[in-house]
Amino acid sequence: KAGVTQTPRYLIKTRGQQVTLSCSPISGHRSVSWYQQTPGQGLQFLFEYFSETQRNKGNFPGRFSGRQFSNSRSEMNVSTLELGDSALYLCASSPTKGTYNEQFFGPGTRLTVL
C-alpha cells in the first residue's frame, strides 16, 4: 500500500499570500489530521477530518482552514501568510475516526514565508 503523500514538498511564499497544501491518505483511511511543526512549538494539532466533516480543531487562527473530499483526500489553506507560519506541515491518516489507532504521517510540506 502506498503511504501518505503530501504535495508540494517545499514551498516558498511571501507575507500576505495564501497557500494550499494537499494530502492523500493511505487507501481506505477515512480520517485525516493536520499538524504544524516548528522548532519552538513542536508538533501542534491543527484539525481532523473524517468523512468530509471537521471533527476537532486546534488553537489556530481562522486563517488556517481545511477540507476533505469524498475520496478522503484533504487540503489545508492558510490565508494572509505571516512569517511565523513558516513550518513543516504534516498530515496523518488513520483508518477510523479518532486517534485510538496509530497515525500514519506523510513526509510533510516545508513552507517558508519570506
Added chain:
Amino acid sequence: SQKIEQNSEALNIQEGKTATLTCNYTNYSPAYLQWYRQDPGRGPVFLLLIRENEKEKRKERLKVTFDTTLKQSLFHITASQPADSATYLCALADTGTASKLTFGTGTRLQVTL
C-alpha cells in the same frame, strides 16, 4: 494549564545499553498514550500505544510503561543501536477529545559505538 513534558536535552548513550525516555503530563486525563519516532526531515513514525488501564506494553526491544497516578510514561529501548538515534515523541489525547492528539516536544536520542 495542560502540559506534556519530555526532556529537551539530548540523551547520549552507548550502543548496547538501555535508553529510557520520560514523558510527564499535567492536567490531562488521557485515555491512552502513544510514542513516535521522528528522523530529521521526515514525518513521525508510530511505535507503540498504551491505554490507561495498561501498565506496560512491549514490542521487540521497546517497552512502554504508563503510570496514571504519577502522570508519567517511560519509554525504554533495550540493547540500543546507532540506528535507534532519532527524536522520540510522546503523544496523548484527553478522554472525550480522542481526535485531538497533543505531542510533547520530543527527546533526541543519540546512540554511539
